[in-house]
Amino acid sequence: MNALIFGAPGSGKGTYGPRLQEKLGVDLVAMGDIFRAIQKDGSHLGEKIRGYMQAGLLVPDEIVIEVLKNCLFQIPPGRGFILDGFPRNIAQAQALDKIVKIDVVLQLIVNERIIIERLSTRRICRECGDVYNIRSLKPKTEGVCDRCGGQLYQRQDDNPQVIKIRLNLYERQTSPLVRYYKLKKVPFVVHRTESIEVPPDEVVSYFIAELKKLHLA
Ligand code: AMP
Numbered sequence: 001m002n003a004l005i006f007g008a009p010g011s012g013k014g015t016y017g018p019r020l021q022e023k024l025g026v027d028l029v030a031m032g033d034i035f036r037a038i039q040k041d042g043s044h045l046g047e048k049i050r051g052y053m054q055a056g057l058l059v060p061d062e063i064v065i066e067v068l069k070n071c072l073f074q075i076p077p078g079r080g081f082i083l084d085g086f087p088r089n090i091a092q093a094q095a096l097d098k099i100v101k102i103d104v105v106l107q108l109i110v111n112e113r114i115i116i117e118r119l120s121t122r123r124i125c126r127e128c129g130d131v132y133n134i135r136s137l138k139p140k141t142e143g144v145c146d147r148c149g150g151q152l153y154q155r156q157d158d159n160p161q162v163i164k165i166r167l168n169l170y171e172r173q174t175s176p177l178v179r180y181y182k183l184k185k186v187p188f189v190v191h192r193t194e195s196i197e198v199p200p201d202e203v204v205s206y207f208i209a210e211l212k213k214l215h216l217a
Contacts, residue, residue: 001026001080001216002100004087006177007108009166010115010122012193012203014131016108017084019204024082024217027075031085033129034067035059056157056165058088058173065095072099082106089173093180104216105181106207110193112167117196119163123152136196187214 001024005013014030021028035053039046045063052059068086075081083102087093096102110118123132123139127150132139139145143152157166182188189210191203211217 001103001211003080003082003104003106003211003216004102004181005082005084005106005108007110008112008115008170008174009163010119011108011110012118012200013084013108014124014129015137015200016106016203016207017082018130019200020106020207021082023204023208024080024211026080026082028082028084029068029071029075029086030129031064031068031083031088034071036129038067054156054162056162056169058169061089061091061095064088064092068096069099087174087177088169090176090180093177102181102186104211104214105178105186105188107178107188107190108193108203109190114193114196115167116160116163119158120160122155122158124155125150126153127151133196137200189214 003026005017005020007013014032017028017030032053035049039050039053049059049063058064064086072081087096118133118136121133121135123134123143124130125132125145125148128145128148130145130147130150131137132145132152139152144150145152157163189207191206193203208217
């Protein structure tokens with residue numbers, strides 16, 4: 001099964017993606033995580049990417065598509081994957097269509113008030129990328145990842161000014177992809193969140209049950 005996990009920044013893609021990956025036994029390709037890892041290697045490409053990410057802007061398509069191709073080609077044939085953070089515009093979706101077939105879109109709909117609250121209180125593990133929230137999804141020990149013991153940090157782009165830019169970009173460039181995939185008749189599984197406190201396992205179980213109905217899990 002090849003799935004997209006799709007939603008605005010802060011809709012929970014980074015929380016549900018790894019949990020779904022584990023349960024479904026597929027690969028997870030999270031573009032934002034890949035770019036954060038590239039930045040750590042100190043390369044020229046890493047520096048270039050950092051500028052876009054810090055400003056909340058999209059990394060240029062030619063870079064993103066090249067990085068994505070390298071990741072997808074490493075997945076063993078038939079294993080399947082969940083793609084998080086790609087595509088983010090129509091040109092990227094068209095490039096993806098030339099590489100693989102997408103079987104389903106897992107869409108997260110969360111209202112903007114919750115998104116802003118979630119992003120400004122979000123914490124990420126430096127080591128494994130696990131996502132926490134100092135209000136709604138606290139680690140057992142403050143500042144420490146439950147899963148691997150890594151240090152938690154706040155992303156530089158999770159500040160109010162950059163959050164605004166990212167949400168705006170999502171509305172203008174990424175949300176039209178819903179129509180794009182609907183026109184292509186790709187099945188959607190939609191989850192709506194009305195509260196910041198929804199337990200992640202509840203959402204994951206919902207997606208798995210719906211994927212079973214579609215014979216994709
Ligand atoms: P994320 O972790 O998905 O919120 O992504 C963080 C940042 O990485 C975004 O704000 C962009 O700067 C960059 N990024 C991630 N995925 C893409 C993509 N598909 N196209 C362009 N930029 C991306």
